[in-house]
Amino acid sequence: MRKTVDNIFKKTSDQIDDSKESSFMENVKTVLLAILIALVIRSFLLEPFRIPSHSMYPTLRVGDYLFVTKYTYGYSRYSFPGGLPIFKGRIWNTDPKRGDVVVFKFPKNTHTDFIKRVIGLPGDKVQMKDGRLYINDEKVEREKDGRYIIDEYLALPEFYHKYKETLPNGIEHQILELSDKERIVDNTEVFEVPEDSYFVMGDNRDRSDDSRISVGFVPKENLVGKAKFIFFSHDDSGSIFKPWTWFHAIRWRRFFMGIH
Numbered sequence: 453m454r455k456t457v458d459n460i461f462k463k464t465s466d467q468i469d470d471s472k473e474s475s476f477m478e479n480v481k482t483v484l485l486a487i488l489i490a491l492v493i494r495s496f497l498l499e500p501f502r503i504p505s506h507s508m509y510p511t512l513r514v515g516d517y518l519f520v521t522k523y524t525y526g527y528s529r530y531s532f533p534g535g536l537p538i539f540k541g542r543i544w545n546t547d548p549k550r551g552d553v554v555v556f557k558f559p560k561n562t563h564t565d566f567i568k569r570v571i572g573l574p575g576d577k578v579q580m581k582d583g584r585l586y587i588n589d590e591k592v593e594r595e596k597d598g599r600y601i602i603d604e605y606l607a608l609p610e611f612y613h614k615y616k617e618t619l620p621n622g623i624e625h626q627i628l629e630l631s632d633k634e635r636i637v638d639n640t641e642v643f644e645v646p647e648d649s650y651f652v653m654g655d656n657r658d659r660s661d662d663s664r665i666s667v668g669f670v671p672k673e674n675l676v677g678k679a680k681f682i683f684f685s686h687d688d689s690g691s692i693f694k695p696w697t698w699f700h701a702i703r704w705r706r707f708f709m710g711i712h
Contacts, residue, residue, distance in 0.1 A: 583632025
């Protein structure tokens with residue numbers, strides 16, 4: 453009788469151990485599957501990005517979180533985590549249009565992501581003269597659109613002139629200028645965009661490191677995707693140590709705003 457009871461307890465204990473092991477393995481499989489799905493979505497469909505600088509004001513603001521579509525321009529090695537050299541060039545390629553807001557890998561350090569607007573296409577000549585943009589020797593039209601103040605994520609407010617700029621293909625977007633006499637960025641050489649490359653600029657023209665300065669031309673291979681829409685946004689009025697300030701820091705009106 454004692455031996456029978458011991459056998460029953462042993463079987464029960466073994467069953468419990470088997471059940472725990474089975475449950476653990478199921479949890480591992482679930483986690484691995486979730487990671488795989490996330491990697492597939494991030495590599496082929498959508499990837500989230502956060503805006504860290506003032507270079508794209510007023511279109512994009514510090515604290516904006518947005519989704520970038522990975523499929524819009526096809527895929528390169530930089531579409532995938534780590535930028536592994538799986539293949540060269542792009543597959544299923546579609547060229548960006550002038551005026552697209554794109555995320556790309558910084559040519560001098562491909563571990564860093566930049567976001568700017570495509571201004572020059574392959575074969576274009578781009579130049580800034582007295583604060584005005586010229587594409588292929590034609591001055592790009594702009595209209596005054598009031599004033600703009602940036603008073604967030606800065607020690608002191610900055611005051612800008614705001615314009616509505618119309619690119620040669622009819623795309624309209626807003627830009628900011630401190631003045632038309634900013635050294636380096638408002639008077640440049642003529643940039644001739646090479647084949648399979650793009651000339652990009654920030655909408656905050658006097659506060660953007662772009663193709664006029666250290667970014668240079670952006671190779672087609674470095675494109676990550678097209679900025680599509682904002683899914684979350686907050687300003688600097690909240691404090692991580694004061695939860696009651698979080699609600700008021702959220703920019704509710706920017707949720708699901710398209711990027712143009």
